Amino acid sequence: MKLIAAAATLLLSAPVFAYESGSVLLRAGAATVSPDVSSSALALSGTALEGTAAGVKDGSALGITATYMWRDHWGIELVAASPFSHDLKVTGLGESFDLGETRHLPPTVLLQYYPLAPSSKVQPYVGAGLNYTVFFEEAISSQADSVFATLGATDGADLSLKNSTGVALEAGVDFTFGADQRWLFNVAVFWMDIDTKATVEVPGVGKITADVELDPLVTMAGLGYRF
Known part of the structure; x- marks a missing residue:
């Protein structure tokens, strides 16, 4: 009995290796994409319209990440x-006006490094990898159609954004909690190199294009679980 009690005490006092090789970490939370926009001047049928630029506002959604710890201290995250x-939005054609809206998905793969011991209850980490941004459901606003009508548009305009591939970087930290340290509170920030070409086809006017660097910071906070 004494031997069994000693073994039980040893097991209960042993560290929980939450971040060891073979662990899977799932995280989900609120994510906000805040573009740091740099835009070329809009060009109409190849002719630059000096003083014009495109803008992109922030967007929020549910962020989800999954990490497989392929070695102690090292993980691969999706x-x-x-x-x-x-x-x-567009600036420089008279007053600023709403151009429309777009939606996007940001599938990203990163190699992560966790510098602290696998048993640590606080786990900072950094990562680097590749991002592929897919734009879809682009739509022109009624305000933009009205502006284009004053320029001689004969029908509604059509907007498209080119998909992007670029570098992604991240830094984050997990705070583990619960009896077996399987639950996580996570905060993370990502930087993504996202460049696109915006094209607006305006019947009766021509093609309007702009090269836009988004390069957003993405902040995320939420909960996770270790399997």
């Missing part, structure tokens, strides 16, 4: 989300 929605 980042996904429900679709983000962004309002678009």
Whole structure:
């Protein structure tokens, strides 16, 4: 009995290796994409319209990440989300006006490094990898159609955004809790290199294009669980 009691005490006092090789970490939370926009001047049928630019507003959605710890201290993370929605604007054609909106999905793969011991209850980490941003459901606003009508548009305009591939970086921290330290409170920030080309086809006017660097910071906070 004494031997069994000693063994039980040893097991209960042993550290919980939450971040060891083979662990799977799932996280979900509120994510906000805040673009740091740099835009070329809009070009109409190849001719630059000096003083003009495109803008992109912030968007929020449900962020989801999954990490597989392929070694102690090292993980491979897949980042996904429900679709983000962004309002678009144009400046320089008279007053600023709403151009329309777009939605996007940001599938991203990162290699992560966790510097502390696998048993630590606080786990900071950094990561680097690749992002592929898919734009879809682009739509022109009624305000933009009205502006284009004053320029001689003969029908509604059509908007498209080119998909993007670029570098992604991240930094985050997990705070583990619960009897077996399986639950996580997570905060993270990502930087993504996202460049796109916006094209607006305006019947009767021509093609309006702009090269836009989004390069957003993405902040996320939520809960997770270790399997």
